[in-house]
Amino acid sequence: MLKPLLFVSAIVLLGVTASSAPGPEPQKAARASASDQKNPVKSAEKSQARAKELYGQECSVCHGETGDGKTDLAKDMGLTLSDWTDPKTLAAKPDGDLFNVIRNGKDKMPAEPVGRAKDDEVRNLILYIRSLAKAQPAAAPETPAAPVAPVAPIAPVAPPASN
Template sequence: MFKPLLFVAAIALFGITASFAPGAMPQEAAQPPAAGAVNPVKPTAHSQARARKIYGIDCAMCHGDNGDGKTDLARDMELTLKDWSDPKTLAARPNQELFSIIRSGKGKMPPEAEGRAKDDEVWNLILYIRSMARQRPAAAPTPAAAPVASN
């Protein structure tokens, strides 16, 4: 949503006639969360180590170290937690939705305040959570079970 606006603003700024390479725009600045479904951060070893640390302190007690949600606290609080180690669980959930849930909380899930994880750290948490699915290879589809197109 913001990028086209920025682009237009940049063109207005530099003059319509100036030769302008969009690819040269600096991408370093943190994007606001409303930037869309694309995760604006690129994971680095450092940022993912930080995400793992935050997750261990603020999230693992409910969601579990491996994201399967089978924790004592979840049982005690009678939480219904999804199993993120199953690749199907988060596959269809947009990043923006996950961001909102982490930042604002939902149901019995408490919000993660800015003082505990800045926006870019929340985005890295989302990458970290999604990476949990890859630790278990998806079951290989059996050719016989593949749906046959009917038309």
């Protein structure tokens, strides 16, 4: 009496598993990886927006909106701040050093505690302040194109001016 039932249910089970296994799974995998690819871009834009916000709230008062360090507070406190708009300023400094200065402070530079900026937010601040240099390659005199420009004006200007 039981045997026919068992056969039937066994066949049903086999049929169900066999038909469901190869079907939808590859499609799901493809969809998952496609949507994964979009997320990092969005979050990078967001975290840079957040870094800009943080910088404006806590850093620009000393380092300046543009990162040139020429602020009233810096003058009042007698701070000598480096000019980050010059691409050479931060180029030689590794991210780890910048991270430590931001996290722990240095001399008159105040520490940024975890409560105000998480590790990832500090890393994004570093990306942000490095990007301040790239913002003005055309205006900065020390760009790769620059050596050509100063040479030409100096020669013709000097003789007529002194005579």
